[in-house]
Amino acid sequence: MTETESPAAPSSPATDPAPRRLTRPDGATIAYHQQTGKGPGVIFVHGFMSDMSGGKALFLEHWARRAGRAFVRFDQRGHGASDGRFEDGTIGAWADDLIQVIDHVTEGPQVIVGSSMGGWLMLLAALARPERVAGLVGIAAAPDFTEELVWTAFSPEERATLERDGVLHVPSEYDDQPYPITHALIQDGRQHLLLNGPIPIRCPVRLIQGMQDASVPWRTAQRLLDQLDSDDVEVTLVKAGDHRLSDLHDLARLESVLNGVLARLD
Numbered sequence: 001m002t003e004t005e006s007p008a009a010p011s012s013p014a015t016d017p018a019p020r021r022l023t024r025p026d027g028a029t030i031a032y033h034q035q036t037g038k039g040p041g042v043i044f045v046h047g048f049m050s051d052m053s054g055g056k057a058l059f060l061e062h063w064a065r066r067a068g069r070a071f072v073r074f075d076q077r078g079h080g081a082s083d084g085r086f087e088d089g090t091i092g093a094w095a096d097d098l099i100q101v102i103d104h105v106t107e108g109p110q111v112i113v114g115s116s117m118g119g120w121l122m123l124l125a126a127l128a129r130p131e132r133v134a135g136l137v138g139i140a141a142a143p144d145f146t147e148e149l150v151w152t153a154f155s156p157e158e159r160a161t162l163e164r165d166g167v168l169h170v171p172s173e174y175d176d177q178p179y180p181i182t183h184a185l186i187q188d189g190r191q192h193l194l195l196n197g198p199i200p201i202r203c204p205v206r207l208i209q210g211m212q213d214a215s216v217p218w219r220t221a222q223r224l225l226d227q228l229d230s231d232d233v234e235v236t237l238v239k240a241g242d243h244r245l246s247d248l249h250d251l252a253r254l255e256s257v258l259n260g261v262l263a264r265l266d
């Protein structure tokens with residue numbers, strides 16, 4: 001479930017200014033970049049073991065600058081420039097980071113763009129802040145992945161190791177280094193599962209999903225379509241699309257979908 005990004009973006013993290021810092025109630029800080037502009041604002045939420053310097057985040061920042069649109073990208077705790085260890089993160093904690101950004105960095109209605117795990121977090125934020133979240137755009141959205149794509153893929157021996165040691169290091173298809181899956185991540189994820197019942201989100205939702213995605217089954221988007229209460233849900237299936245959906249034509253599609261949501265809200 002790790003998510004890497006192609007370099008197909010108009011700017012580079014090497015040229016980023018120092019991020020701003022939002023101090024959480026526990027004293028740790030969330031690193032973020034913010035651009036002022038007209039509303040509704042847009043927030044980009046990165047995926048598992050990714051960060052705010054990926055191609056989609058930088059592309060959207062450039063788009064927002066051209067459009068004069070308010071925009072925020074940030075690193076969840078344990079990712080990128082934010083405080084904390086990755087191993088201490090959970091779905092609930094990362095969702096709370098997004099809620100902290102909504103509450104303390106942005107003003108007015110927001111459209112959240114969530115990539116991979118960020119698609120799960122955006123749904124949780126919409127449930128927690130329905131009065132602030134005006135629309136959602138999911139890119140290979142991965143709700144419930146800790147249970148359906150991680151836990152169920154483990155062998156009995158791997159599950160026993162995870163329960164005994166509290167952590168299991170899993171090979172990554174995107175990186176030479178294995179990544180840690182903690183027992184706390186699995187246990188906490190079970191408190192935030194969404195796909196087994198109605199999801200009381202009623203704002204416009206757009207889901208973009210590659211059918212060649214090796215990380216998130218494309219039918220996950222169809223299941224979300226079925227479970228969301230909103231009548232305004234559209235799914236775009238990309239027959240040759242992979243998990244990242246960050247090539248130039250993918251970014252152009254994302255821009256078109258996001259502009260459509262914003263035009264509807266305007």
